[in-house]
Amino acid sequence: MVSVRSGRGALVAVLALVAAGCTIEGHPTGPLPEPPAALAKFYTQTVQWGTCSDFGSQDDRFAPSAQCARITVPIDYAAPDGPTAQIAVSRIKASGRRIGSLLMNPGGPGESGLTMSALGNKTPLAERFDRIGFDPRGVGSSTPAIVCETAQEQDAERAEPQKDNTPDGIAAAEKENREYADRCAERTGTEFLSRVGTREVVQDLDVMRAALGDAKLSYLGYSYGTKIGSAYAEKFPDHVRALVLDGAIDSSQDPVQESLRQAAGFQKVFDAFAAACTSKPDCPLGTDKTQTVQRFRELVNPLWDKSASTTDRRGLSYGDALTGVRQALYTNDLWPVLTLGLAELRDGRGDTLLQLADLYDGRRDDGSYSNTTDAFTAIRCVDDPRISDRGITGKQDAEYRKAAPFLDDGRGTGAAPLDQCTAWPVPNTTEPHRISVTGLPKTVVVSTTEDPATPYQAGVDLADQLGAALVTYKGNRHTIALSGGSQCVDRAVIDYLVDLIEPEPGLTC
Structure with missing residues (x-):
């Protein structure tokens, strides 16, 4: 199961709409409410x-x-x-x-x-x-x-081979989650x-x-x-x-329900993208609408074992490829870019999908990162309740694969790592309601x-x-x-x- 941010996305152009001017007077909002006494210096600054x-x-x-x-x-x-x-x-x-x-x-x-x-x-x-x-x-x-990882650590993590849901793979993923949480605690401080x-x-x-x-x-x-x-x-x-x-x-x-709804939402948009793509003769997913998920998996599955070449020598990993695809599915304005990225991948190159993944992860042209990814994890882990039941995470992984087959790597085992937030060093502060x-x-x-x-x-x-x-x-x-x-x-x-x-x-x- 993948936790996916739900911001607007940096490539979406904010285009101004010319609207008719309004002639109605503004609405008075009255005097400022009295602030809490202990907080007055902040409210009145x-x-x-x-x-x-x-x-x-x-x-x-x-x-x-x-x-x-x-x-x-x-x-x-x-x-x-x-x-x-x-x-x-x-x-x-x-x-x-x-x-x-x-x-x-x-x-x-x-x-x-x-x-x-x-x-x-x-x-x-x-x-x-x-x-x-x-x-x-x-x-x-x-x-x-919020600071958890350096740019070099983020690049290295993104380039790592995927871990499968075997016992060894699950143990390795959970170990990485604990190490990440420890770095966040050390570099940000648990009080903040x-x-x-x-x-x-x-x-x-x-x-x-x-x-x-x-x-x-x-x-x-x-x-x-x-x-x-x-x-x-x-x-x-x-x-x-x-x-x-x-x-x-x-x-x-709750986080499980939300992730499954999101998986189904991405699958619907992928299907819409695929239908638009297959209507054109040069679509990298072919022209048969019933085979688009299979064709997509044939393009991305080889990345599990070997990254695609890119001009900046980092290469396109399996994880980055899926991140880039999800970024492009946020808006149909990016569907032509996604088509280009998949066509490049068909030819053994990964530059466009890597750029989309960089956009999602906040990587800048100079190799530095915004703190978007670290902040996403930190905020999610104090907003959401922990899921520490392995039966739930295993079932969630299976249901996620059913809801979004284009994201299913075919390596499901009925088990899955515990969520990243399970290892978080501070408790959650809100509950679903x-x-x-x-x-x-x-x-x-x-x-x-x-x-x-x-x-x-x-x-x-x-x-x-x-x-x-x-x-x-x-x-x-x-x-x-x-x-x-x-x-x-x-x-x-x-x-x-x-x-x-x-x-x-x-x-x-």
Whole structure:
């Protein structure tokens, strides 16, 4: 079973949608709520905006008008006089009659959100809101950072041969998991590592809201960002002005259920990709739609024993090949790139799939890495309950292979390693549960019918729990709002965020 991030993906171009201007006055949000006395110094801090030159990395492309700052939060909210963390934020100021701030998060967990402040250019969002991107605690340019592995260690790990589910293979995989957890504890510190989960991020978000001068939160979250948003709604319902949650995570699902839903989602999108590919004579999967899984396995299975050659001499491993394929399935915009990658693999080369895998894993052109992968693991392991029953993990592995046969290497044994989080050095801080909240204003959930990473039903279920309006998008991609893919979705989202106009019941785009 593979744990898969559910962020928007770095190759998805955020295309501005030109929308009609709005003439309705902004909505006053009233006086700031009184902060908890022990936390007042954080809630009332003054944000010092400046250049973004010391934020992000060589891969980040800030808009010329973007400003950046850091907002101070306590590492442990129960000990506000103790050590602090710095949350990196970016801002593009409203160009017209300002409603307030719109905070945005791309998901992951572990994805940097600083360049999200450019989302919604040339729309009423740019006129009416200060658009705010942020890196959650431990992520990206926020400090301290979650650090588990060096770039050299990550490269070496990715190049390693796959381990099968024999007793020796399982023992070796679990040993590596323990060693990885030990490195995370040593390099990040268990005090901070135990407080990087959604529980703390939600409290950070409320501090950010107040420090930015907003009595009520307006928020747009994608993928794992929907978990942040729904958890905020649960803890601070009276602090919410507007929430849009696109690519929903249903917090009532346990990790096993979530992984199996995700496997089925990726299989559906792979089948859609394969159907489109086989309609063309040069498809590397052939022209028979009934044989595409077999043809795919014939391309990737040899990588189990020998990597494909690449120009940078690292080679394309079996694991990297599947990572690259999954990255391309996040959006149909990348299907032509995936077709090219599979055609190269057919010819014994792996450059394109390796580039896709690098994108997913946060590897930069200079060989360094973002901390996305380490942060993903650390956050997941404090958010999710441990699965320490080998009977469950073995059954999960078997069911995963059935749900996503294109990812089945054919080496299943009915057993599987314990999940990576079983060896984690700090306990989980949340449990799966249905969200129950009163006093929450109307919110909006957007869910895509063939979303591979956050399947459609999760959005239906989350909307039900929040009493939210559900917007359905028919398509094959992960998240859709403000990405240039649907004027229908964008119009509904913008009208709601700007004027609090609820989408029409049952809206399908």
